[in-house]
Amino acid sequence: MATxxxxxxxxxxxxLALTHASTxxxxxxERLEFLGDAVLDLIVAEELYRQRPNxxxxxxxxxxxxIVSRRVLADVTRDIGMDAIARIGLGMRNRVLPRSVLANIYEAYLGAVYLDGGLEAARRFARITLDKPLTRILTAEGEPNPKQTLQRHGQLATGEPPTYVVVRERGHAHAKAFLVAAEIGKRRFPSAWGRTLxxxxxxxxxxxxxxxxxxx
Incomplete structure (x- = not known):
């Protein structure tokens, strides 16, 4: 059993934290997952607030x-062996579990730790289990660049880099805001605002x- x-x-x-709905x-x-998601957001936000004052x-x-993305949480869940002790429905056994399931297990477990031992226990659990991704961020060695990551995905999916389309502009020349959407091939993704392009x-x-x- 995982330690x-x-x-x-x-x-x-x-x-309960290890019992997936598929069983x-x-x-x-699921309720613990809801709680753990909120606890995780608080812990990571607090850590970034303290460690990145500027x-x-x-x-x-x-x-x-x-840091709280499904990809990162799924990797952590596998690294600490939590996937091996989770209770999963028969239809999901003997195959690679989706990232969403693994991430949900992590959040549910964190929610259970919070209920069992309070916020400090949850902080300790998160800091230990998320040490690698947090360290990468806080030492600026692996700070994510979403445009580079999306470009790699676009190259793999279509052989072409993503393009960015200005959907809308607002404001005056000295205080403009831009609404931009990324496109890969013919697929357009949700748009986002920014103060610069x-x-x-x-x-x-x-x-x-x-x-x-x-x-x-």
């Missing part, structure tokens, strides 16, 4: 979105990556 950085006072909480059990981990709100939002393109790339991650 995880929290010893539960209430083992029933741990069991058809009377109780599953970052603007938009930059911190982008970094937080990357460069910023709007980064946010548009981020929106596209969120959609693609949901589909992965």
């Amino acid at each position: 995880l950085p929290h010893e539960f006072a209430d083992p029933n909480l741990m069991e 058809g059990a009377a109780e599953d981990n 970052h603007a709100e938009g930059a911190m939002t982008e970094l937080k979105a990357w 460069k910023e709007a393109e980064r946010w548009a790339a981020h929106e596209a990556l969120l959609v693609l991650e949901e589909e992965a």
Whole structure:
């Protein structure tokens, strides 16, 4: 069994956190997942606020979105062996679990840790298990660039880089805002606002990556 950085006072909480809805059990981990998602957002936001005092709100939002993304949480869930102890329905066994399922298990487990031991226990669990992605961000060695990431995806999917379309502009010359959407081939992704074209393109790339991650 995986050794995880929290010893539960209430083992029933741990069991519930590891019970995916696909089991058809009377109780599953969906409510804990809802709670854990909120707890994770708080913990990561607090860490970025303390560690990146010169970052603007938009930059911190982008970094937080990357750290709590399904891709990162799924990788962490596998790394710490939580996937091996999760209770999954028969139809999902003996195959690679989707990122969404793995990420949901992580969030549910964090929610259970929070209920069992409070915010400090949840902080400790998150800091230990998310140490690698947090370290990459806080040392600026692996700070994500959504445009570069989306470009790689576009090259793999269509052989062409994504394009960025200005959907709308507003404001005066000295205080403009731009609404931009990313396109890969004939597919257009949700648009995003930015105070400059460069910023709007980064946010548009981020929106596209969120959609693609949901589909992965």
